[in-house]
Amino acid sequence: MKKLFYALGCAAAVCLAGGCDDDDDLGYQTVSVSFAVSEVGMEGSSAEVGLKLSRAAKEDLKVTVAITSTEVSVSDLVFTPALEDGKLVVSIPTGATTASFRVDKAAGETPEGSMQFLIEAISSTGDYKIGTVNETKLSFSPIVSTGSEMQLEGKAGGSEGDADLKYRNIVYVDLSNNRQVQVYRKTWDLGFYCGDEFRVILNSAYKTLAAGSGKTDFAAVTLEDADAAPSLLGSMMGDSFEKNADDTSGDLAKTVFGEIAADGEVFFVASEDNKTTDGVEDRTLWYKVKVSRSEAGYKVEYGKVGDTSPKVAEIAKDPLCGFIGFSLASGEQVEAQPEAKKWDLSWSYAAAWSTMNSGPMLSFSQDVITINRHSGAAVATVMLGEGETLAQKYQNYTLADAQAAEFEVDADIIGTTWRDPFGKKVKTDRFFVIRDCGGNYYKLQFLSFIEDEGGERGRPEIGYALLK
Incomplete structure (x- = not known):
């Protein structure tokens, strides 16, 4: 099956609107390259460290990543691609918006501590720049995220004329690990x-x-x-x-x-x-x-x-x-989802109810959010009161507020309610609280999903923060 994985996130503080990156002043042709997360946790014996581009690469790129500090010996680890003079050179092909490198524990080794990486150079500098998230930390143990900003990589492959391009993947999100898993939506029936x-x-x-x-x-x-x-x-x-x-x-x-x-x-x-x-x-x-x-x-x-x-x-x-999952075309079993407890919500093309002028309507739609009902995820919707702003309400929302909220477990409780089906923009009169599969409470808002908002269709942005 086609399955793509890497950890995603942004700076430690969650932005309340817009993006964490400083790319607002970029010209149309300029593309930034950043780490996809400011911290990665290793579960088991390996970890993927992601890179993301603000827009698709217009040529083949090579990104040089340096190790700036480490509490473990590199001899205890295996890097893919292999280190060259103590550095990683990550290839990004034309048309790609993401890339990654992998770090594995060497056989018989049990490293503890962390390692810091820095984006040092990009092979082509004319239309590219290093983004603001130019450093990331790899911890050799799982993490519980305090919050981040994440761009969901639903768009992948194909040509710009391919209508399927903008909703190619089902994207599964694990909030506590700043992680997403992408599964090609046509892999299973x-x-x-x-x-x-x-x-x-x-x-x-x-x-x-x-x-x-x-x-x-x-x-x-x-x-x-x-x-x-x-x-x-x-x-x-x-x-x-x-x-x-x-x-x-x-x-x-x-x-x-x-x-x-x-x-x-x-x-x-x-x-x-x-x-x-x-x-x-x-x-x-x-x-x-x-x-x-x-x-x-x-x-x-x-x-x-x-x-x-x-x-x-x-x-x-x-x-x-x-x-x-099972494919009727190939007769093969496939991983339709990550492990049961390792995702909290998903974004995909799917059947969803929408409120139209004529009333509720069920149809297949892009940009549908589903929660992991069967592993314990639940959602509360927080609506703004009179005179309240989204930034104010979101910033001041506390764990006590969440614990007193009314949670719902229907998988489609968010569904398409986070966006305007007519103007096709993110709704700014609400945000959501997710009780994840581990019992953590996260406040969640949608930041952008179309070009008019500074986003990109097929790569929506969310922001979330742990309530504690």
Whole structure:
């Protein structure tokens, strides 16, 4: 699968508006290169240290990173890329907005303490500059972030003419570790729950929809049955859409597949890339899928609508995971999400409710925020009172305020409520409080997500601070 990871953040203090960087005075052609985080914690035996660009690189770059101080010997570590004269040279290809280097503990070594890095030089200086976050600290133990500013890297790959470019990844955010994990949204169709229940979810980010066939015999389900099933085109379909999509709240009792039985029903499943040909629905492209319980977890029988003999996959539950992803195209299990407790919220393209002039409407939308309901995350929405400013309310909000707030656990409680669907700007009349999967309280606000706000579509910015 395609999976990209690096730790993100900014200066130790959280900015209340705009950006932490001093790039507001940059000319259109100037690009800044910064560390993505001011502090990185090592969990296990390795850590990725991220770099970010304010805009995509216009040429291949090499960034020289020096070690300015260290409490451990470099001989206790393995660097990728390898050190050259005591320094790292990180390559950034044309079109990229991020890069990273990796630090591993050498075999048998248990380093303690920290190491400080500095961006020393960029190979091309004409249209590039070193940004304000030019130093970062690597701690050889996990950290609990006190707060940061983070740019979510949803946009990746492709060409500027590719409509998918701006929402290519599902971005999972772990607030306490200043970290995000990016998963290409089309990597998986179905997610298999690893908790006590037997449940299957549809990948909303891939526009995956499903409909029951009413039969349990895989071979007996035919194209004629598919032709009689509801449309799985999936854009804005009212009641039909709601019946073919999982409930956006994340309630596992409201999934299309329902509770998985010992002998499951055959469902028709279609994702974005197997729904239409030349804009006309082609049901021969659909999959038919039968999921049954097995001793270790799930048995999956699947194939195209015209197949009489199924392909078979066994998916065992993993106690570290919330859900295990499965691709119907490749027949492979994939990491649909980070480990269950290692993300608090996600940003992606997904099905979401919006309030329109005609009333609530369910449709697939960009820039949807989902919380990790199944691992304990919860949200409170803080609205501004009369005469209050966002900066004032956010700055003065305390842990006591958070502990007295009313928290909600629906996965889509933030959803699209953080942005204006018409003006397409961040709403400035609210911020949010996240109770993360570790029980920490963070106040969270959205800073920008479009060019008019100094942002970039597909790379929204958030700011958050630990309440203590």
